[in-house]
Amino acid sequence: MNFGARVLKTGLAVTLALYLATLLKFPSPTGAGIAAIFALQPSIYRSWRHFLDQIQTSTIGAVMALLGGMLLSNQPIAVGIVSILVIMLSMKMNRADTIGLTLVTVISVMDASGQWQFALNRFLMIMTGVVSAFFINILVIPPKxxxxxxxxxxxxxxxxxxxxxxxxxxxxxxxxxxxxxxxxxxxxxxxxxxxxxxxxxxxxxxxxxxxxxxxxxxxxxxxxxxxxxxxxxxxxxxxxxxxxxxxxxxxxxxxxxxxxxxxxxxxxxxxxxxxxxxxxxxxxxxxxxxxxxxxxxxxxxxxxxxxxxxxxxxxxxxxxxxxxxxxxxxxxxxxxxxxxxxxx
Incomplete structure (x- = not known):
């Protein structure tokens, strides 16, 4: 694989996401870095659309995960059930390209076992990665x-x-x-x-x-x-x-x-x-x-x-x-x- 703008921007987006997550004192900045990798897109328009779509599906996923954690606990079978529901809902909304990162949000939030403060913290951490990728994509070597x-x-x-x-x-x-x-x-x-x-x-x-x-x-x-x-x-x-x-x-x-x-x-x-x-x-x-x-x-x-x-x-x-x-x-x-x- 050749070293190009997309490779460079992925590295910069991950770096920025991790720095921001550390600055905001999230307990585990790793999720922000993972989110930045998923969120990078090939064009400015796609970046903006993906940004909006990702906020929408991740919010829905986080709410479903929070409810799932409260009602079903955070056992693997419960995480799997909620993940299936989130995938089906994302497909129904024609947001298939956001499924990967939305599932990361679901797993992170369900780990909180119904504690909404911790779940909100995880959700904001994921959004930090998405925002980092969006700004890196439009500011650093914009796609041509x-x-x-x-x-x-x-x-x-x-x-x-x-x-x-x-x-x-x-x-x-x-x-x-x-x-x-x-x-x-x-x-x-x-x-x-x-x-x-x-x-x-x-x-x-x-x-x-x-x-x-x-x-x-x-x-x-x-x-x-x-x-x-x-x-x-x-x-x-x-x-x-x-x-x-x-x-x-x-x-x-x-x-x-x-x-x-x-x-x-x-x-x-x-x-x-x-x-x-x-x-x-x-x-x-x-x-x-x-x-x-x-x-x-x-x-x-x-x-x-x-x-x-x-x-x-x-x-x-x-x-x-x-x-x-x-x-x-x-x-x-x-x-x-x-x-x-x-x-x-």
Whole structure:
């Protein structure tokens, strides 16, 4: 695991929580440190939402734990019963992400066996950790998920292009290819999670500006292009090598995939403002993409399983190319908008 901002902030949040717990003379500051670990979130909005949700569920959990301690004592079976009830209630409230720390609160409070002063002390100790994590997250190296998103897009494309270039030629060892493909799938899923976070922030925090809405369109199309590229890999893995094919067929697929990879790379350079506006490969790609699909489908005969498998792969490749054309148009619109702004 690399040393990054999240690692640093976790350490700082734990340190601050322990210092505050000691300063406030809590009998056992450890709970505050544990709470700080649970409470750290990947964005400022998530931190604020988690902060509010955690206060709500922890308060409910503390009350239930206090009642449980008074009525059932603090025996393990009683703690387990109250924990189950708290989990069910948290799920009902759509607060599943707060369950871990809420259970820490429940166990800490039930240890008081119905003594409300001691229970309140434990609850405040947990909240000290939550507050510490919240302030560390927004004050120390605030999260920049959008910058991370763009950097990750470039990294994921690098992995995707390598796998696509070697998929049909079958040059890479199967075990290595499988590991790289699984890693790529995880990276794309991580990007999708980040995009969902952007959408959530845009909808909840404020009315988005036009520039922010346009940026979301860019992010969505960048992600969709990578997802379509991965679908090509998946189709090749599932169908291509199970089909009978000639060397000419291999060459057709290999050549078209190389064209799409270069086109994808070309578009990313546009977004980085490294390509002159107006220089586009959309026209030629449109013709080549159609011709490629037709060349694969036209030889299909009813009952030919091999040809059908190749058609499935060709369809995935065609969709990838179609998505790249959409991404290219978005890039051109962004560049034109930047040019007009510069003229003004």
């Amino acid at each position: 998920p959008r910058k991370q998103y763009i950097n990750q897009i470039e990294s994921v494309f690098s992995s995707l292009s390598l796998l696509l270039r070697t998929a049909v030629s079958h040059e890479m060892k199967e075990s290595v290819f499988r590991d790289e493909k699984n890693s790529l799938e995880g990276s794309i899923r991580s990007l999708a999670d980040k995009y969902a976070l952007f959408e959530e922030e845009q909808k909840k925090l404020r009315k988005p500006k036009y520039s922010e809405t346009r940026q979301m369109v860019v992010y969505k199309n960048l992600l969709s292009s990578l997802q379509k590229g991965y679908e090509v890999l998946d189709a090749i893995d599932r169908h291509y090598f199970q089909a009978e094919r000639s060397e000419e067929t291999n060459a057709v697929f290999d050549r078209h995939l190389e064209l799409l990879i270069k086109y994808h790379e070309h578009i990313l350079l546009k977004f980085q403002d490294k390509i002159k506006p107006g220089i586009s490969e959309t026209g030629p790609l449109g013709d080549d993409n159609d011709s490629f699909l037709e060349s694969v489908v036209q030889g299909y005969e009813h009952g030919s399983a091999s040809r059908l498998r190749l058609a499935v792969v060709a369809g995935a490749v065609y969709d990838y190319g179609y998505q790249l054309e959409r991404l290219d148009r978005v890039a051109d619109q962004i560049n034109r908008g930047s040019e007009e702004k510069d003229k003004l």
